[in-house]
Every structure is written in structure tokens, then in C-alpha cells.
Amino acid sequence: MTVPQLNPRTDSALVRAARGESVPVTPVWFMRQAGRSLPEYRALREGIPMLEACSRPDLIQEITLQPVRRHGVDAAILFSDIVVPLRACGVDLDIVPGVGPVVADPIRSADHVDRLRPLQPEEVGFVAEAVHGLVGTLGRTPLVGFAGAPFTLASYLIEGGPSKNHELTKAMMYGAPDLWHRLLDRLADIALTFLRVQAEAGASALQLFDSWAGVLSRADYAASVAPHSQKVLAGLADLGVPRIHFGVGTGELLDLMGDVGADVVGVDWRIPLDEAVRRVGPHRALQGNLDPAVLFAGWPVVEREVRRILAEGAAARGHIFNLGHGVLPSTDPGVLTRVVDLVHEVTAA
Amino acid sequence: MTVPQLNPRTDSALVRAARGESVPVTPVWFMRQAGRSLPEYRALREGIPMLEACSRPDLIQEITLQPVRRHGVDAAILFSDIVVPLRACGVDLDIVPGVGPVVADPIRSADHVDRLRPLQPEEVGFVAEAVHGLVGTLGRTPLVGFAGAPFTLASYLIEGGPSKNHELTKAMMYGAPDLWHRLLDRLADIALTFLRVQAEAGASALQLFDSWAGVLSRADYAASVAPHSQKVLAGLADLGVPRIHFGVGTGELLDLMGDVGADVVGVDWRIPLDEAVRRVGPHRALQGNLDPAVLFAGWPVVEREVRRILAEGAAARGHIFNLGHGVLPSTDPGVLTRVVDLVHEVTAA
Numbered sequence: 001m002t003v004p005q006l007n008p009r010t011d012s013a014l015v016r017a018a019r020g021e022s023v024p025v026t027p028v029w030f031m032r033q034a035g036r037s038l039p040e041y042r043a044l045r046e047g048i049p050m051l052e053a054c055s056r057p058d059l060i061q062e063i064t065l066q067p068v069r070r071h072g073v074d075a076a077i078l079f080s081d082i083v084v085p086l087r088a089c090g091v092d093l094d095i096v097p098g099v100g101p102v103v104a105d106p107i108r109s110a111d112h113v114d115r116l117r118p119l120q121p122e123e124v125g126f127v128a129e130a131v132h133g134l135v136g137t138l139g140r141t142p143l144v145g146f147a148g149a150p151f152t153l154a155s156y157l158i159e160g161g162p163s164k165n166h167e168l169t170k171a172m173m174y175g176a177p178d179l180w181h182r183l184l185d186r187l188a189d190i191a192l193t194f195l196r197v198q199a200e201a202g203a204s205a206l207q208l209f210d211s212w213a214g215v216l217s218r219a220d221y222a223a224s225v226a227p228h229s230q231k232v233l234a235g236l237a238d239l240g241v242p243r244i245h246f247g248v249g250t251g252e253l254l255d256l257m258g259d260v261g262a263d264v265v266g267v268d269w270r271i272p273l274d275e276a277v278r279r280v281g282p283h284r285a286l287q288g289n290l291d292p293a294v295l296f297a298g299w300p301v302v303e304r305e306v307r308r309i310l311a312e313g314a315a316a317r318g319h320i321f322n323l324g325h326g327v328l329p330s331t332d333p334g335v336l337t338r339v340v341d342l343v344h345e346v347t348a349a
Numbered sequence: 350m351t352v353p354q355l356n357p358r359t360d361s362a363l364v365r366a367a368r369g370e371s372v373p374v375t376p377v378w379f380m381r382q383a384g385r386s387l388p389e390y391r392a393l394r395e396g397i398p399m400l401e402a403c404s405r406p407d408l409i410q411e412i413t414l415q416p417v418r419r420h421g422v423d424a425a426i427l428f429s430d431i432v433v434p435l436r437a438c439g440v441d442l443d444i445v446p447g448v449g450p451v452v453a454d455p456i457r458s459a460d461h462v463d464r465l466r467p468l469q470p471e472e473v474g475f476v477a478e479a480v481h482g483l484v485g486t487l488g489r490t491p492l493v494g495f496a497g498a499p500f501t502l503a504s505y506l507i508e509g510g511p512s513k514n515h516e517l518t519k520a521m522m523y524g525a526p527d528l529w530h531r532l533l534d535r536l537a538d539i540a541l542t543f544l545r546v547q548a549e550a551g552a553s554a555l556q557l558f559d560s561w562a563g564v565l566s567r568a569d570y571a572a573s574v575a576p577h578s579q580k581v582l583a584g585l586a587d588l589g590v591p592r593i594h595f596g597v598g599t600g601e602l603l604d605l606m607g608d609v610g611a612d613v614v615g616v617d618w619r620i621p622l623d624e625a626v627r628r629v630g631p632h633r634a635l636q637g638n639l640d641p642a643v644l645f646a647g648w649p650v651v652e653r654e655v656r657r658i659l660a661e662g663a664a665a666r667g668h669i670f671n672l673g674h675g676v677l678p679s680t681d682p683g684v685l686t687r688v689v690d691l692v693h694e695v696t697a698a
Contacts, residue, residue: 165677167642174654175646214598217619217640249563252600252619270566270601291566293516297524305523328514 008135008142008204009241014075015142015204017318018242018264018285026310026319026347027074028340029144031246032326033067034079037333040066050095054084060130061137068141071337075142075205076134078198080127082148082209083156085194088123091116091157099161106160108168113183116157119193127194128201135202142205144244145198149210150187150228152247157183166215173224184228192235199239207244207266208232213257214249221253226260233261244287248325254279269294269324273312285318292323295335302335306342357484357491357553358590363424364491364553366667367591367613367634375659375668375696376423377689378493380595381675382416383428386682389415399444403433409479410486417490420686424491424554425483427547429476431497431558432505434543438468440506448510455509457517462532465506468542476543477550484551491554493593494547498559499536499577501596506532515564522573533577541584548588556593556615557581562606563598570602575609582610593636597674603628618643618673622661634667641672644684651684655691 009015013027035041041063045053053059063079083101087093092104107113121128134143148156155169156162163169173180195206210229213221233243245257246266258265258280265284267276269291276286294305306321313319321343327336358364362376384390390412394402402408412428432450436442441453456462470477483492497505504518505511512518522529544555559578562570582592594606595615607614607629614633616625618640625635643654655670662668670692676685 165642165674167645167677167679170640170642171645171647173646174643174650215619217621219621249598270564272566272568291519293514293519294523296516296520297522298520301523325514328516330516 006140008138008140012074012140012142012204014144014320015242017320018205018244020285020317023318024348025074025344026313026321028321028343029073029075029077030067030071030323030327030336031077033071033073033336034063034077035327036329037327037331037336038066038070039333040070050081050097051084051087054080055126057126057130057133060127061133064130064134064143065137068138070333071340073340075144076138077144077207078127078131078134078146078203080146082146082153082211084127085119085124085147085190086153086157089117089119089190101156101161103157103160106168107154107157107183108172110179113179113186116183116186118186119190121193121197124194124197128197131198131201131203143203144205144207145195145203146207146209147191147194147232149208149213149232149247150184150191151213151216151225152209152211153187153191154183155212166212173220177224180224181228184225185231188228188231192232195232195236196239199236199241203241205242205244206236207246208262210245210247210250210257213247213253216253218252218256221256226256229257230260237261244320246287251279255281258284264318264320266322267324273309273319274315277315282317285320286313286316287320287322289322289324290339292325292328292331295328295331295339299335299338302339303342306339307346310343310346355489357487357489361423361489361491361553363493363669364591366669367554367593369634369666372667373697374693375662375670377670377692378422378424378426379416379420379672379676379685380426382420382422382685383412383426384676385678386676386680386685387415387419388682389419399430399446400433400436403429404475406475406479406482409476410482413479413483413492414486417487419682420689422689424493425487426493426556427476427480427483427495427552429495431495431502431560433476434468434473434496434539435502435506437472438466438539440465450505450510452506452509455517456503456506456532457521459528462528462535465532465535467535468539470542470546473543473546477546480547480550480552492552493554493556494544494552495556495558496540496543496581498557498562498581498596499533499540500562500565500574501558501560502536502540503532504561506536515561522569526573529573530577533574534580537577537580541581544581544585545588548585548590552590554591554593555585556595557611559594559596559599559606562596562602565602567601567605570605575605578606579609586610593669595636600628604630607633613667613669615671616673622658622668623664626664631666634669635662635665636669636671638671638673639688641674641677641680644677644680644688648684648687651688652691655688656695659692659695
């Protein structure tokens with residue numbers, strides 16, 4: 001008897017759920033599952049700056065694998081950062097502990113925009129190498145690749161770092177629309193190249209993170225952001241891997257974020273999944289949406305919320321269980337493992 | 350000929366708009382109009398800590414009046430901070446520049462909750478004195494008093510300061526509901542006392558700020574927060590002054606935030622006012638909703654957006670023009686003055 005070769009790109013629960021196909025269990029993974037909630041991650045990162053960790057294929061692989069080993073999740077998510085492709089194509093930036101990305105020379109003028117050059121695939125060869133190695137090690141477990149969406153990348157580049165109010169970003173968006181669209185078009189190309197590299201190296205699914213899109217009204221999102229995210233997602237269509245699209249606080253935008261070309265729309269905890277189905281429509285799968293703060297409320301509450309989300313998610317074309325935002329660093333990883341087991345137990349029936 | 354005595358509590362455009370009565374012009378004021386965007390504020394605050402400035406009737410009055418003099422807004426907003434009543438009833442806290450409120454001994458247990466005692470009106474006598482003086486000086490211009498809502502106060506007290514994820518707050522809300530409701534009930538009493546002091550000293554309207562309510566789903570807001578905000582707003586009903594209720598990112602909650610007893614629902618920039626009318630219903634006025642970031646985009650954009658908002662606000666029972674969040678510190682105050690003039694010019698016809 002030979003063991004059948006399962007291909008994560010066609011046979012994994014993650015990919016099947018993304019396509020609305022039947023699944024043996026609801027697949028589950030967690031945004032930021034590879035990271036500070038794990039003691040083995042903190043030990044490995046000791047003395048190694050974030051951008052170095054994101055640049056070394058050996059570390060990328062080990063950190064990506066840690067939560068798969070520990071939690072038995074149904075997908076690995078590439079350990080990286082949304083600024084990695086920007087740095088790879090020459091933007092002078094660093095990730096400062098306790099702050100986030102800091103850009104040395106923020107983009108504020110046409111000159112700055114014109115200096116932003118395309119990403120060459122070989123500039124992220126270390127990512128391709130890591131993905132290739134990971135796919136071999138992961139076997140039947142799919143790897144999710146990712147990139148930051150043009151709007152979110154633009155916000156970091158224009159503000160010079162994380163921003164609460166995005167006032168310089170919006171000033172350019174409203175006040176200099178030609179420059180804005182030129183910048184976002186370049187960022188779309190960079191994100192697209194970065195995602196294609198990951199898929200071509202073997203990633204089974206791709207997630208486009210538009211973390212900050214929820215600060216925009218529908219009208220502004222549609223006019224100033226959607227065309228560029230659409231360029232990215234359309235540019236992936238020929239690869240045949242599911243495209244997941246996620247942002248925080250995007251309840252008002254869920255349909256638009258689907259319509260730009262997502263197979264799966266990520267939902268945060270503010271909108272119940274059955275309501276998200278009504279907004280997104282019946283043709284796309286959903287991912288989400290346990291509030292990461294619920295993981296601090298004790299197991300009975302976590303269990304109740306997981307069961308509620310699974311029940312609400314049953315209305316979707318396909319459901320990938322996840323948090324509604326990234327794992328918080330002080331999360332007890334033992335609770336995450338129990339969530340994986342519970343999702344499998346409840347949905348295996 | 351005698352000049353008619355206009356009473357801001359009945360005759361001001363702000364109060365009339367809040368009640369859905371006809372107005373000569375759409376009233377306009379700005380959240381955080383008294384503050385760091387004004388050079389005269391920065392000069393006055395030099396060397397004076399925030400909580401001291403909020404405790405001295407002379408400074409409260411002067412800072413409250415500065416934007417009225419400069420911009421000709423249709424309302425003054427009391428210069429204070431949502432933690433002022435907490436400190437007045439004995440909570441050990443400070444406002445740290447660049448951080449925000451910092452609570453020495455965050456509330457994490459039943460013991461802590463039980464130590465939180467009611468606010469006595471005389472403990473905020475300095476606010477009553479400032480309001481009384483202001484009302485005399487302001488004449489026909491109404492003064493808006495305010496307080497933080499129970500949920501937002503709870504978040505500061507439980508987290509110990511500003512929080513991005515509110516995980517400890519939600520852990521108590523989900524995991525210890527009895528304790529949670531006891532805490533929020535006490536905070537409702539404190540907010541109510543603080544607001545009554547301001548109204549009894551002469552404030553013409555009261556705004557309840559639930560700044561963080563937008564981090565909650567509808568179900569959680571309805572079950573865990575709404576009853577306590579309702580207690581505050583119901584406790585003001587006999588005063589006959591309009592009650593404004595505002596939070597950021599609350600598009601999903603607008604109807605609920607009206608239904609807890611608001612006369613006016615504040616709306617941020619994410620939801621157009623005509624859509625907000627559909628959500629809130631025809632029986633309440635609206636306040637909002639220019640994105641404070643738009644003020645950085647140059648006058649043609651500001652003018653276009655102000656005109657759009659006025660057109661959309663015409664659908665409301667009454668419209669008080671405001672920003673969709675507070676004035677950002679780096680705002681050019683000259684632009685704010687032009688916005689006031691434009692709102693008056695467009696709506697005077």
C-alpha cells in the first residue's frame with residue numbers, strides 16, 4: 001500500500017475551503033501565529049534584529065515552522081514583514097522594537113515617488129529560498145504567503161512609520177491625486193512581484209494585508225485604493241492559488257474588498273460572519289474572526305466564542321477559522337493550541 | 350430699542366439644531382478646538398501640566414474661550430479631560446505628555462472596583478466655578494460640557510492607560526461579567542454626576558464621549574456597554590439640555606448609540622451623514638463629520654468636503670457641523686477659521 005501524495009495546493013483543507021469545496025474539518029490558522037507569543041520564537045530572536053530575522057532563509061523557515069509544530073494549525077504563514085519588499089528594492093528603513101517600521105526619508109514629493117523603483121524577483125531571493133525549503137518540509141500543510149497592500153504600504157512610506165491618524169497619507173490622497181495614484185501603482189507592482197515570488201516558490205495561498213484600509217470611507221476606498229489592490233489581485237489570477245484579502249475595521253468595505261478580486265475575505269471580530277456573508281455575497285469564502293482579546297478571558301469564554309463563530313461561519317461558501325486580527329504578544333500559546341483542537345473537534349462531525 | 354436677551358439654552362443654533370428646530374445657519378464647532386492647534390494655547394500651557402490646567406478655573410476658562418475668540422465657532426467646549434472626574438474622586442492617575450492618562454493602580458479585581466467611590470459634586474467644584482464664569486462671559490454662545498462614557502473610562506482604568514487592543518478590558522467584560530457590570534455602573538454614576546454639575550452650572554449641551562466603543566461588536570456593545578451609557582443619558586433627561594453621544598469608528602453602532610438616549614449622534618468620517626440618517630433614524634440630530642486629516646489637504650479639498658458634508662447633513666433632523674474626530678495638534682488653525690466661515694456662508698442662504 002502506498003500513502004497517497006497529498007498536494008497542499010489542491011488537497012489541503014485551507015485551499016479547499018477557500019474554493020468553497022467540502023473539507024474534512026474547518027481549517028484554522030492564526031495571523032501572527034509565528035511570533036512573540038511563542039517562547040521558542042523569543043529564544044531564537046534573542047539578539048537578532050527583526051529585519052535580519054526576515055532576511056535569513058534559515059530563520060524564516062524555523063520561525064514559520066514553530067507554530068505548525070506546536071499548535072498543529074492547518075497552514076503556515078510565512079515569517080516576514082510587509083516592509084521586507086520595500087527594503088529589498090532600496091527603501092532605507094528599519095523595524096524599531098516597540099515602534100514598528102521607521103522610514104529614513106518619508107515619501108512626500110514627486111521626486112520621492114519617482115525614486116521608488118520596481119522590485120526585482122532576485123532581490124527577494126532569500127524569501128524564495130525560504131519558501132522553497134518550507135514547502136518541502138511542510139509536506140501536505142499549505143504555506144500562506146503575504147504582502148502589504150498598496151494603501152497600507154503607502155501609509156508607512158508617507159508617514160515615515162506607524163500612524164494613528166494617517167494625516168499626511170490622506171493629505172496626499174486628497175490633495176495630490178495624480179502623485180497618489182502614481183505611488184500606489186508602483187506599490188501595487190512591488191506587492192505583486194513579492195507575492196508572485198512566493199507563489200512560484202510554492203506557497204499554496206496568498207494574503208494581501210490592507211491593515212489600515214478601515215480608516216477610509218467607502219467612497220475614498222473605492223476611488224483611491226481599490227484600483228491598486230485590484231491590480232495586485234488580478235496579477236495573481238493566472239497562478240491558481242487562492243487570494244485572501246484582509247484589513248481591520250473594514251466592516252463597511254467588505255464587499256468592495258471582495259470585489260477587487262479576493263477568493264477569501266478576512267473579517268475582524270466586529271462583524272459576525274453570517275452578517276459578513278450578507279455583505280460579501282455568496283461567491284467568496286470568509287476567514288476569521290475570533291477577537292484576539294477573547295483569548296485572555298478564560299477557556300469557557302473562548303470555547304463559547306469559537307463555537308459561535310463556527311456556527312455563524314457555516315453560512316459562508318467556505319470558512320477558514322482565524323482570529324480577527326493578529327495574535328497579541330502576551331497571549332498564552334496553550335490557549336491557541338486548544339482553539340485548534342476545538343475547531344477540529346467541533347467540525348469533524 | 351433694547352437688544353433682545355438671547356438665551357443659549359433655547360435660542361442658540363447649536364441647541365436648536367440638536368432639537369431639530371430651524372436655524373439661521375448650521376452651527377459649527379470642533380472637538381478639541383481648545384488645545385494644541387492654537388499657539389495661544391501652547392503659550393499658556395508652557396510649564397503647566399495638563400491636570401493642573403484642568404483644575405484651575407482661570408485656565409479652564411481662558412483655554413475654553415481661546416477658540417471661540419479666534420474661530421467664531423457656535424459653541425465652546427469645556428477644556429477638561431475625561432479622567433478629571435476619576436481623579437477628583439480619588440483615583441491615582443496622571444496625564445503624561447506623549448502618552449496620555451496613566452493609572453497608578455489599574456483596576457483588575459473586585460477589591461479595586463469596590464474602592465472606586467462615587468464622585469461628590471463638590472469634588473469638581475473647580476469645574477462648576479469655571480462653567481459658571483464661562484457662561485457669563487460667553488453670553489449667547491452655548492457651552493458644551495462633557496464626560497467620558499463608562500466603557501471608555503473602564504478601558505483606561507483597567508488597562509492603566511491608552512490601549513490599542515483593550516485586551517484586559519475585554520477579558521474582564523467577557524470573563525467576569527458581574528465585576529464588569531459593577532464597575533461600569535459605578536463609572537456611570539461618576540459620569541452622570543460630572544455632567545449634572547456642568548449642566549447645573551450653566552452648560553447648554555452635554556456630550557458623552559465613548560471614544561473606544563468602536564472596538565466592540567454590536568452584540569457586545571448592546572449587552573455590556575449600552576445599559577450603562579443609557580443610565581448616564583437617562584439621568585440627564587430632567588435637565589432639558591441636549592445630549593450628544595459620540596465615538597470613533599462606530600458606524601455599526603450608530604442606531605444603538607442613539608437608542609441609549611441621545612438627542613444628537615456624533616458620526617465620524619467613515620459614514621456619510623445621509624447614510625447615518627438611515628441608520629440612526631429620523632428622530633435624532635447628527636453631529637459631524639469632516640475627517641480631521643482633510644484639513645491637511647489644501648483649501649480646495651477642504652471646501653469640497655465641507656460642501657459635501659453640508660449637503661449630506663441636510664437629510665438629518667438637525668445638523669451640527671463638526672469634525673469626525675478631534676482637531677489634530679499640527680492642524681493650521683487658520684483653516685479651521687475658514688471652515689467656520691464657509692459653513693456659515695453656505696448655510697445662511
